Amino acid sequence: MASSLLKRTSYSAMKLVAGALAIGGSSRAYAAIAAGTDIVSAAPNVSLQKARSWDEGVSSKFSATPVKDIFKARFLYPYFDKKVVIFGLPGAYTGVCSQQHVPSYKNNIDKFKAKGIDSVICVAVNDPYVLNGWAEKLQAKDAIEFYGDFDGGFHKALDLDKDLSVALLGPRSHRWSAYVVDGKVKAFNLEEAPSDFKVSGADVILGQI
């Protein structure tokens, strides 16, 4: 039952997204990120917003985290490599993201830790309070770090932004994953359509680490 629902959801969404691409004509096969890209240089002066409650947001004076601080080791570099796995998705409270994408990383967190990954990060074009509410609902906050990209600046810099107004979402992002060592992209996976879930899950990137 759940499985058939999921298939139907994915198929319908794919058809709609395919329709949007045909209308907009803005489909891009490649983004501004690939194996070898320095993600910090590709997104200079860009910050993300750590998921938190509104009260925590106020207490932190609505602070943001520079991309550099997320991907680069702060001390003992180059003797200590910071290893990050990051995945991006179209939005909190949407179908594939809630039912497949986040769970695939959450349920494999021990395998990432065993391979020496320092951080597993989920990023989405949402504000940090919505993202926090969603992460709590998915009971994923202990395993995964969540960062909002509320103005889409990070995804725009990487050419991973995507208009999903057809699904009542507005400007969002593609679905993707990357393995990044001290800011350098070692592996990058991009779904053809945001409703796809073929290459951006935990199983694929675990094989690339």
Added chain:
Amino acid sequence: MASSLLKRTSYSAMKLVAGALAIGGSSRAYAAIAAGTDIVSAAPNVSLQKARSWDEGVSSKFSATPVKDIFKARFLYPYFDKKVVIFGLPGAYTGVCSQQHVPSYKNNIDKFKAKGIDSVICVAVNDPYVLNGWAEKLQAKDAIEFYGDFDGGFHKALDLDKDLSVALLGPRSHRWSAYVVDGKVKAFNLEEAPSDFKVSGADVILGQI
């Protein structure tokens, strides 16, 4: 403890919003809506998106609801008046909205029904799936109808849009409430700052019906 936290939140947010206004210089004392305005004419060709789960969104083919259908009686008009109370707020999962604004309407729903109000509606510049998740968390879906304004089109038409990037929210809305009979605004209340909660609560508008 909760009370002092709330005061601190409200005061800090107010300072930040006041700062944003001083920088942006875009403070407006009046919106394009007031007592006497026909809200359907003021927002022509605008739709809102009923809060729902992603799967319900797919099943509904991502349909939206024209503003006319929300405010105008569909049959027996003019012998049957459709009476709507609507309130707008800066965003799901933010402080005053979660802790005061929605609860003030939820907890007074019987008084609205006793006064013959057909719908009590909450609208916010969020997508309908996020709004649904928040409404469920607040256990407010039985009492209140929630509508997303994912692209801000409704609030822009009414001149109630507001940039809240200073609080990591992006383009959102003022905090407001209105009593609307068959599309005609009978009472309108607008907070000076989105962090204020002085005139847009249930108690004020109950006295205006």
